[in-house]
Amino acid sequence: MKELTVEWMDKATDDLLVAKRELEEPPVYDAVCFHSQQCVEKCLKAVLQENDIYFEKTHDLDVLLNKCKVFIPELLNYKIELIELSSFAVEIRYPGTKSNAEEAEKSLLVAEKIIKIIESYIAQKEIFL
Numbered sequence: 001m002k003e004l005t006v007e008w009m010d011k012a013t014d015d016l017l018v019a020k021r022e023l024e025e026p027p028v029y030d031a032v033c034f035h036s037q038q039c040v041e042k043c044l045k046a047v048l049q050e051n052d053i054y055f056e057k058t059h060d061l062d063v064l065l066n067k068c069k070v071f072i073p074e075l076l077n078y079k080i081e082l083i084e085l086s087s088f089a090v091e092i093r094y095p096g097t098k099s100n101a102e103e104a105e106k107s108l109l110v111a112e113k114i115i116k117i118i119e120s121y122i123a124q125k126e127i128f129l
Helices: 003-022 029-050 061-068 073-086 099-127
Strands: none
Touching: 003 029, 029 061, 029 073, 029 099, 061 073, 061 099, 073 099
């Protein structure tokens, strides 16, 4: 695995840990949603990095998904969830937008599923190198 891919995955793992921690009492739902989105974003960018695919600066998970689907078609099963998760990239950090417990739990669940899929993909890729 490329060093930069490792760094992307390490950052994704850190975001997942923060999201889980922020769901503890007292929960900070906005932070759970934001860090869940960040986890998925970094996972997708790790896939692209590993495959030498250019990606622009974006928080749009649908854009990243469209570039990753050739490598991991299974990700298409989460298209709707990723589009929803994208909404927590920026706006959630500012006044006027608030998340709730249901959104936070769903966001975290999606992040956990995506990181597992991508970790498995990277591990499989390593076996065949």
